[in-house]
Every structure is written in C-alpha cells, then in structure tokens.
Amino acid sequence: MKSLASTAAAPPANAVERGTPLASGIKTHLNRHFDLVVGAITLIAFFLAWQFARPLGIPGLSAVEPPTRVVAASWDLLSSATFWTACYKSALRILAGFALAQIIGVPIGLMMATNRMAFHTLFPITEILRPIPPVAWIPVAIIFWPTREMSTVFIVFLGAFWIVLLNTIGGASTIEESYKRAALSLGSSRWHLFRYIVLPATMPSIVTGMVVGMGISWEMVVAAEMIASDTGLGYLLWQSFEINAGAQVIVCMLAIGIAGFVSSALISRVGRLLTPWQGRR
Amino acid sequence: MSRGALSFRAVRKVYDPERKAVLALDGIDLDIAPGEFCAIVGPSGCGKTTLLNAVAGFETVTAGTIQLDGRTLATPGESAAPGEDRIVVFQHGALFPWRSVMWNITCGPVMQGRMSAREANEHGMRLLARVGLKGCEDKYPNDLSGGQKRRVEIVRALVNDPSVLLLDEPFRALDALTKSVMQEYLLELLVQFPKTVFFITHDLEEAIFLGDKVVVFTSRPGRIKEVVTVDIPKPRSHEVLTSARFLELKAALSQVVHTEARRAFEAGEKEMAR
Amino acid sequence: MEARTCAPARTPGAGSGEIAVSHASVGMYDRDGKPLRLVEDCSFRAERGLFTVLIGPSGCGKTTLMNLIAGYIGADRGAVKLDGVDVKGPGWDRLMVFQETALFPWMTTLENVAYGPMVRGIKTMPQIRAEAGALLERFGLGEFKNRYPRELSGGMQRRGELARALINDPLVLLMDEPFRGLDAMTRQLMQEYLTHLFEETRTTTIFVTSEIDEAIFLADRLVVLSRAPARVAAVIEVDLPRPRRFEQLSSARYAALKEEALNLLYAEAAAAFAETGAGADIKEAFEKRHAAD
Numbered sequence: 001m002k003s004l005a006s007t008a009a010a011p012p013a014n015a016v017e018r019g020t021p022l023a024s025g026i027k028t029h030l031n032r033h034f035d036l037v038v039g040a041i042t043l044i045a046f047f048l049a050w051q052f053a054r055p056l057g058i059p060g061l062s063a064v065e066p067p068t069r070v071v072a073a074s075w076d077l078l079s080s081a082t083f084w085t086a087c088y089k090s091a092l093r094i095l096a097g098f099a100l101a102q103i104i105g106v107p108i109g110l111m112m113a114t115n116r117m118a119f120h121t122l123f124p125i126t127e128i129l130r131p132i133p134p135v136a137w138i139p140v141a142i143i144f145w146p147t148r149e150m151s152t153v154f155i156v157f158l159g160a161f162w163i164v165l166l167n168t169i170g171g172a173s174t175i176e177e178s179y180k181r182a183a184l185s186l187g188s189s190r191w192h193l194f195r196y197i198v199l200p201a202t203m204p205s206i207v208t209g210m211v212v213g214m215g216i217s218w219e220m221v222v223a224a225e226m227i228a229s230d231t232g233l234g235y236l237l238w239q240s241f242e243i244n245a246g247a248q249v250i251v252c253m254l255a256i257g258i259a260g261f262v263s264s265a266l267i268s269r270v271g272r273l274l275t276p277w278q279g280r281r
Numbered sequence: 282m283s284r285g286a287l288s289f290r291a292v293r294k295v296y297d298p299e300r301k302a303v304l305a306l307d308g309i310d311l312d313i314a315p316g317e318f319c320a321i322v323g324p325s326g327c328g329k330t331t332l333l334n335a336v337a338g339f340e341t342v343t344a345g346t347i348q349l350d351g352r353t354l355a356t357p358g359e360s361a362a363p364g365e366d367r368i369v370v371f372q373h374g375a376l377f378p379w380r381s382v383m384w385n386i387t388c389g390p391v392m393q394g395r396m397s398a399r400e401a402n403e404h405g406m407r408l409l410a411r412v413g414l415k416g417c418e419d420k421y422p423n424d425l426s427g428g429q430k431r432r433v434e435i436v437r438a439l440v441n442d443p444s445v446l447l448l449d450e451p452f453r454a455l456d457a458l459t460k461s462v463m464q465e466y467l468l469e470l471l472v473q474f475p476k477t478v479f480f481i482t483h484d485l486e487e488a489i490f491l492g493d494k495v496v497v498f499t500s501r502p503g504r505i506k507e508v509v510t511v512d513i514p515k516p517r518s519h520e521v522l523t524s525a526r527f528l529e530l531k532a533a534l535s536q537v538v539h540t541e542a543r544r545a546f547e548a549g550e551k552e553m554a555r
Numbered sequence: 556m557e558a559r560t561c562a563p564a565r566t567p568g569a570g571s572g573e574i575a576v577s578h579a580s581v582g583m584y585d586r587d588g589k590p591l592r593l594v595e596d597c598s599f600r601a602e603r604g605l606f607t608v609l610i611g612p613s614g615c616g617k618t619t620l621m622n623l624i625a626g627y628i629g630a631d632r633g634a635v636k637l638d639g640v641d642v643k644g645p646g647w648d649r650l651m652v653f654q655e656t657a658l659f660p661w662m663t664t665l666e667n668v669a670y671g672p673m674v675r676g677i678k679t680m681p682q683i684r685a686e687a688g689a690l691l692e693r694f695g696l697g698e699f700k701n702r703y704p705r706e707l708s709g710g711m712q713r714r715g716e717l718a719r720a721l722i723n724d725p726l727v728l729l730m731d732e733p734f735r736g737l738d739a740m741t742r743q744l745m746q747e748y749l750t751h752l753f754e755e756t757r758t759t760t761i762f763v764t765s766e767i768d769e770a771i772f773l774a775d776r777l778v779v780l781s782r783a784p785a786r787v788a789a790v791i792e793v794d795l796p797r798p799r800r801f802e803q804l805s806s807a808r809y810a811a812l813k814e815e816a817l818n819l820l821y822a823e824a825a826a827a828f829a830e831t832g833a834g835a836d837i838k839e840a841f842e843k844r845h846a847a848d
Contacts, residue, residue: 181627184844185645186671186723196670200661277661277703325738344572444572456613457767458821483739523810539801546710554698555709 014201028043061234065246072248083236087259090221094263097156098217105161105205108159109168118142123265126165134158134216135223142228159220160213164206171205172198202279207271214267218260233259283351285477285529287313287336287443290319292345292355294331297321304502305331309345311496311505315319320488323498323506323536329481332503333447336479343401349444354449365389368438369447373454374430376422376437382409385417386437391408408436411473412466419473428459432466439474452487464490472516485538489513489530490522497537556732571759572638572648572726574624579633580784581619593619595784596633601727604757610816611780611788612824617763618654620785621731624761625651628666637726647671650720651729655736657716658704664691664715665700670729687722694718710741714719717752734769743801746772752798761822767820771795771812779819782827789819 044073051068053061074125077083111118134155141151175198183197225234237252295302306328313319321329329543334340335355336347340352347355354361376385386409387401396404409418412432422430431451452460464487471478482488488495489511497507511523511530521527581594593616609617622628624635626645635642637649652670658667668687672678678686691700694714695807696707704712713733720728734742746769753760753773764770770777777791793812795803803809 141775167676176657178655179659181625181645182651182653182657182659183670183674184627184648185625185647185720186645186673186719189674196662196674197659200659203661244759275661279705378708399754456765458817461817507601523807523814525807528805528807528810532802535801535805538740540741542744546744549708550710550711553706553711 017239063118065250069247070250070254073245074251077248077251084258086231086233086236088257090234090256091154091259091263093156093221093225093232094214094217096153097158097221098160098214100153100157101160101164101213101217104208105164105209106155106168108170109165109203110198112165113169113172113202114194116262126162130162131164134220138224138227141224148228151228152221155219155224155228156217159216161215162208163216167205167209167212168202170200173210175201203275207275210267210271211264215260218256218263222256282327283315285313286326286350287445287477287479288344288348289332290348292332292335292347293343294328294335294340295343306342307502307504308508309503309505313477313479315477316495318471318478318480318491320480320482320492320495321404322485322488322495322496322534323367323503324500324542325483326501326545326549327498328501328503328542329498330449331552333369333449333479335360336445337367337369337447365393365487366444367447368441368443368445369449370431370434370438370451372450374434375423376430376434378422381419382414382425382433383420385422385433386440388439389437399481405436405440407423408439408470411435412436413472427455430462431455435467439470439476442474443476444449445477447459447478448478450481450483453483460487465518467491468515474528485531485535489534490517490519490526495530495534497534497541500541500548507534509534571603571757573603573759574649574727574761575623575636575639576600576620577634577636579620579623579630579635581616581623581628582631582635582784592693592784594623594630594671595786597786598633599778599787599790601759601761601778603759605775606753606760606762606773607776607778608762608764608774609778609780610764610767610770610820611785612782612827613631613765615783615823616785617765618731620780621651621689621729621761621763624727625649638759647675647723648726649729650717650723650725650727652713652720652733654732658712658719660704663701663703664696664707667715668719668722670719687718688847690722691715691717708741709737710745713737713745714748717749721752721756721758726759728758728760730760732763732765734743734764742769745797747801749773754798767813767816768804771809771816772799772801777816779814779816779823782823782830788823791816791819 034111047067049056049058050061050064051066054066056062058225061105080155108122112122114117138151138155139159141154142148145151145154178202179197183193184257188196222234222237226238233252233256237249237256240246240248240252289309292306292465293304294306296305297303309332311319315437321332323329331340335342336349338354338361339362342355342357344357346353349367352361353359353365380388383402383405386405387396387398390396391398391401406418407413409415412435414432415431415435417425417429417433417451422433425433435451452463455463468491478491480488480491485495492511493515495509495511497509498503498504499506509530513516513526513530570692577598579594579597580592582590582592584593597620599607609619609620623630626635626642626644626649642649657671659666662670665684665687668691669680669683672683672686673680677794681735688697688700691697694717696711696715696718699707704715707715715778716733722769732743737745750773762770766771770795774793775797777790777793779791780786781788791812795806795808795812
C-alpha cells in the first residue's frame, strides 16, 4: 500500500514514455526479437499439427491433405496451363469490375457530396440497394446480363462499388471549411475549388475505399466464379473439390490468398502515389 | 522548515532512441533550499520536464545524483520509486473523474493509513475553503471549471504533505484572467503550508511572480544558463507586476530567455531542413 | 525585373485598405432553432496601415466578426466597407490567416503560395513560381518550398500561410488567432516576426486573439469587445513606440496598458457571468481581485 499516494497523483502513461532511456531501449530491442520468435513457434507448431494430424487423430484437421501433399500438388498445378489461365481470367475480372467501380463510384460520390439535389435524388435508392450483399445478386445478374462473363464482372463491380461510393461521399462532405474558405478568398472559381480543393481533399478517402474495395472484389470474384462461371480460380477451386482433389483445393485457396495480398499491396502503392502529401502509415 | 532540501549534482541525461544518442540534460548543478520556490524557465525540449520526472522517480539519469534531504533519489542505474514525498501536478491534470472531489483529495493519506478518514476529510475541507471551493467536495471533477480543477489538484498534493511539490506548467491551459488568480491562490496556500516547489513554466512573468529563484535553461542540451534570485518580498499580490523591481527583473531575464528561445527555434528549423 | 518581385513591396508606411464596420448585427439559429445574436450593433474602424487587435472574452463573437469582414457570412443589419465600398463575399483584397493552419495539405509550400496568383490567372506560371520562391526565401522557407505542410513545424506553417496571403498583396490582412496551438516561446517569436513584417509592409491588419500580452505587443489599437453578442466595449490606443521590441514587454507603460485591458475584460466577463452563469472562474477572479484592492 506504500505507493498509493503516487498512484493518486498517477502520471498519464505518456509522461513516462516521453523518452526511451537507454536500458529500456535495449529491452525493447530484445522484445522485438522475442515477438518474432513467439510468432515463428506458433507457425511451426501449426504446420506440424497439420502434417501429423492424421497419425495423431486431430479431429477436423485430419480430413485435410497434409502440407507435404499440398506442396507436391502445387508443383503439378503450377506447371499446368489450366492454373495460369484461371489466374489470368480471375485477375481480368477483378480489374474490370474494380475499375468500373472507381470510374462510376467516384464521380457519383463526388456529385452526391457536393450537390444537394444530386444527393437527395440518389440517396434513397442507394440506401435500399446497399444493404443487399453482392452475392445475393448472382441469380439476378445471370438473368440480366447476356453473358456469364458480364455477370461475374458485375458482381465484382458491385462488391467494390458501395465501399467506393460511401468513402467518396464521406470524404468529400467532411472537408475542412477553412480550406474552402481560404480557396474562395484567394479567388477560386467553382472549377478551381473542385479541382484543387475538393478532389485532393477527398483523395485519401477514395484511396481507403480502393484498398477495402479490392479486398471485397476478391471475395466476390471467387463466389461468382463458383456459381456463375466455368473459368477462373474460384471455378478451379470448386472443380477440385468436386473431383475430390483435396490437395489441389488447398493450393487454390493459397493462390487466391496470395493474389488478394499482392493486389492489395499494389493498390496501397497506387494510393501512396495518389496522395503523396500523406505520411507513410 | 527542515524538510525539502533538493540538490542536483552534475546531472546528465542521454536518450538513446534507436542508437541516436540525444543529450537532453548536461551538467545540472542546483540546490533548492527547504521551502524555496524554484521556477524553471526554458525553451520547449530543453529537458525541464525530464528533470522533473527524474525527481519524481519516473525517469533515470545517465550521470550525476539527485538528492532529497540527503537521500539519493536518482543516480545512474538507480532511482527511488515515486512516492508521496514528491507529488507531481501535471499539465493536463490527473484527477480521477469517476470519484468525488473529496475522495480525490483524501484517498492518498487515508489508504496509506497516515490519517483517519475523518481527519483527512476535515483537513481537506479546510484546504478547499482556503481556495474558494467550499461546497464542491461532493462534486465530480468534470463538474468543475478548469481553474477549479487545478486548485483541487494542488490541494490534493498538499494533503499528502510532500517534501517537494513538483508542478509542470499547471496553469498552462487557463486564460490570462484565471491564471493570474490561480497564481495568487498558490502563493497564499504556500504561506500557510510552506513547501519546496519545483515549478516548470514557459511564462517568464509567472516565474518571477511566483519564484524565490528563477532558473533559466538553455535550449537542448539543457544546461543552467542563469539563476536569478527574486528579491521581491512575499507575500506578493498582482500589484507587484507593475512595480519597478519586477519590471527590472523581467527585462533582464527576458533578454536571456529570448536568446535561448531563438536559438532553440533556429536549431529546430535547421534540424528539420535535413 | 519588375517592381513587385517580393509581394509586399508597397511604398513603406503608405498603408493599404481601410475597413469600416458600422452598426453590424449578425444572428443565427442554434441547433434547437432558437435565435442567437452573435454580433449586435458593432461599429469600429481598422484604419489604413494600422494594426488593430480585437480582444474579448471567449465566445464573444470575435470569429463571427472576422467571418463577416472576410465576407464568408453576411450581416443582418449594418455594413462592412473596404475603402468605402460594401464588402460582398470573399475576395483576395481581404485575406484571412486562419486559426488552425489552413495551408492545403496536398500542395507543397510553393504550390500553396502560388495558388492565389494561379487561380486568378494574373501572371504566367513561371513568373508566379519565381515570385513565390523568392517570397518563401524571404520568409526563411526557401529550403522547404517543395515540402508538404505536414513536414513543417508549427512556426513554419504559420509563416507559409502568411506568405500565401501576402503574395496577393491584399489590402487587409485578417488573422483569427493564428498562433493558437503554438508553444509559448514559438508564439513569442512568431509575434516578433509578424511585427517586423507589419512594420515593413504596413498592410492594414485585423488580428483576433484572447491572449492579452500578444494583443498589446502587436497592436496600434486594441478594440475590446463586450460579452456576446459582440459590441465594442472600449478602444485602447496602444502608444508603445514602433518598431516594437520584446523588451517593451517589461516597460511600465506596457504593464499599465495590460492592467487597463485586464480590468475591462474582467468587467465584461463578470457581467457575462451575471447574465448567463458562464465563466464561474472569471467571476471569482474578478471578485477576489477587487476584494484585494
């Protein structure tokens, strides 16, 4: 109980952290290595459990092909043209749907945020359509669009579209008033205001929308390909499942994961180019 | 007054974030007598707060010693844990918002068994009345104004009867009017409950008005640039602000402080240009 | 080179525009639809080439008054005139330096400064760039012209904003607590900087602050505003000699002016407390001080 008075006058946490003394600096350094080691141990443990799930009789996991078989299967798959065609097809669909979402979503969002009339015209319909999960659109999309390809792209588009739209509206309608006022005082026309203030001020939100939208695009393309297509990674995954090629299923899963990761990283890079004034975070 | 002699001997502090050694404090030699009010002025980043934290026990020193009444508070590799003999009042306040004013004031001594709840309450009430807060004991801190909170915090510190009061820009966020009255309250309280005070401020006028001694720090690395004894008799009230002696001291010190501030500013910009 | 390389190269001491606010009233509705009076029958003059500081209790309507002069809002009654002509809407002849810095974060310092001349299309881009670069050099920001505002310190950002305004050679500079958020020492240095700049250019300036030291140090004329709705409570002529030096802050005259202004503000704050119950601290302060007298 001796230290209670000091608790009574307890410092806010940052009072102590304001600087890092030498001793605790070394400690943080060690801690960082420790963190890595802990992470690695878990990872190794996971792979071991997976590999020996069958002999050990671990429920659930034992039904899955072990990593060694997956590696072998991936070798086969990676050297086949089918796999690369599937990758190519999926990537093309992502590109088309995602690009459309930007091309349509950003202007509509900017319009809705800056024009009261546009907002009140479009807001009710977006509020009705937005909560519907894109996957639920698949049947309608198949009926509506003349080709399966178009339906798939449409689903991808829809997945990214809402996020892009919402982020654009959010960003453009919360621009700091003083920026606009300063620009007006300095003699800006309406076009200047849009080009030099509204657009760049909204850009960080648009980029956020792009990054999140890209993630959703991959979810959508896999779902749509499973149901509405006969090509692509989603289709290949499902196909592998149907022919009972367990190891191949895992390879497809991993491939989709990697593709999603790479495209997200790519979008983040593009985002940084679009908003060079923002620090790396 | 026998408690509260604070002494700094060759205190030095090096920060080492990611191997880039930054010298924050260098060769600090300073003696603060029991009951003395020592005001520290200096540009931002000159290590004032680091020194205060070292006294409080939140930070270590790289070289030198800090002693309180002959007891070592900090020396390389060793520092005394924070304790009720050195109470800190922070810039932004640290009252517990979920407890009443009176609980905030009395929790320390009561929980440590240094006072009975009743004694502490009576003592607290007396002090609250002294600072014009009669009737506020059952309120929550957030029901008080900024100036009232600061007063509660100073009262809380005093109830613990510390040897040293460590104040880190306690009136910074207040407007000019409230600030000047807070300063008068603080001086009045200290007449009744004399304490050694280690007071950090950016405001030279405040430093001279409150201090028995004003210490000016250089810009980083913090060294002692000048120590000036304020020979204006206490008790002081705001009238001294217009007195000839006060203005004379202010003129002399502002020259020194200003030079340091400019140096710090220019160094800061040069550093950014790299 | 033409005469106007660095923007504020007017004949020194000649002064620029003059703002006259006459019987202006501004009201608005609060969130519950109750009418609020922010400025009431307010009249004052910011004379050519003078530094006028508006000071008043917090929430008294200082910012509203500035927005009125800048043309961001209109008056319900009364008028704001610039050199005898009614102010209608924002314009580059009255430029505002904002409370929290308003450099556009997505433009480099140079692009920010070049923005005004660029959108007004008064010169070619190379000309504008050269001029903006020279001005930044003069403001000690030469090395930072290709940096984004985020990469500047608080003091640099304020100087950048001053440059962005002054390149347009405005008739009146409006500054709404521009040094808020800077630490005390940087703030003092910025005050000095602004004073030097003003003494050189004599651009008519209206400056809002709630810091009394800042007000007196900068001002030729101190307009003390009343509690809300803002009216003019008193005008104090600050007769400290120019050029101003920080040493003057230790003069007896300065101390007397400060006392006078503080007492006026106390009185307004105490009256506001009597009416609305706001500002308990200040009311207490007032009573305590007068009990001591």
